[in-house]
Amino acid sequence: MEPRKLISSIGVFIATVTGIILFVTEYDKIKKFFFPENQVISLPLYLFSIAAIGSVICYVMYSLYYREKEKHAKTKTDLINIKSLLLDSERLRLIDFVTGIPNQVKFKIDMENRPKELFHLILIDLDKFGVINKKRGFQKGDDIIRIIAQDLFIKMRRDEEMYKLSYKMEESFVKRVYRKYTGGDEFIFLIKGPQYEAVGFITRVQKQLSQLSKREDVLELDYKIQFHAAIVPLYPNDTYDLAYDKLQRAYVQAAEEKDGMRVFWDSRVELDYYKSHSFIYDNARKEFLVNS
Known part of the structure; x- marks a missing residue:
């Protein structure tokens, strides 16, 4: 009372x-x-x-x-x-349950509600990540992908967003007994600004992952973190479906190289910025095989 x-x-x-x-x-x-x-x-x-x-x-x-x-x-x-x-x-609906970062649903929402300015999309696919799942098990694979995602996510800068692509359902029932979802080694980044901002970002990511490969919990797996990636412009009027399709097609160009890290971006756009930002593009070419 x-x-x-x-x-x-x-x-x-x-x-x-x-x-x-x-x-x-x-x-x-x-x-x-x-x-x-x-x-x-x-x-x-x-x-x-x-x-x-x-x-x-x-x-x-x-x-x-x-x-x-x-x-x-x-x-x-x-x-x-x-x-x-x-x-x-x-x-929970907008967060990837393994990595704890925004998922593809959140990416679609942000795409539809973004400011009408120039952005760039980056798709990164980690190379040979399935080896960890096969040799050490999916639980260890989840642990490593979480370490990678969180390390990148907490170091994002203003006007940079990171998303985890959705998992793909396994066709084999036997595999689903042990793990409901497979995949999980692809990330999308939404970068505000011209192409050189995205190229500089991907170079910075490579340096972060190179340092991360030296961590003891990653070293013990004998896994060097590498990736293939694609960079495409996102114009103000681009829809989610159009932008995602454009990103996927660009990634196919990068994925043709099997023995080294390759990043795809449009060299025609590069010409507009190379003169004033040549050091960004030159540094990127030192790190990657560039398919442009």
Whole structure:
């Protein structure tokens, strides 16, 4: 019970008990005061009746008010809890459950709600990652892909976004017994700005992954983190389906090289920026086999 309601109830109880005691001990005086001789009803009795009825009504309304207030408070708390659960559910819907970074659903939402400016998309596919799954098991593969994703994600800069591509369902039921989903080694990056921003970004990613390959938990797997990638422009009017298809087709060009890291970007666009940003493109060519 709330303090106010408790104090009010105690006050009513004390007043009632006091009234009963006075009525019993001073019965004759009270009778004479309220019922003088030869009068059906006196002014004091009338006023007292009005006050008593008003007090009872006030107390009843007061009790009903606090009862409804308590119900409202509980309803409000339940509503807050439901909203919190819905927010948690929405977050889970937009987060990849293995890596903990935004997934392809979130990528599609961001694509549809992006500012009408020039962006670039980058698709990265880690090379020979399936070897870890085959030799050390899918649990170890999940651990390593999580390390890679989190290391890249926490070092993202302003105007850079990272997403995990959706897992692909296995066709073999036997494989699904051990792992519900396969794949999981492809990432998409959304980079704001001209092509040289994306080229500089992919070079920075390569350096990060090179350092990550030296970590003990990665070294023990005898796995050198390498990738193939594609960079394509994302124009203001490009739809999600158009941009994704363009990115996939560009990646096919990069994936033709099997023995080294290859990154595909449009050399025609490069000509517009090479003169003022030649060091970015030259550094990228030192790191990658470029198919442009």
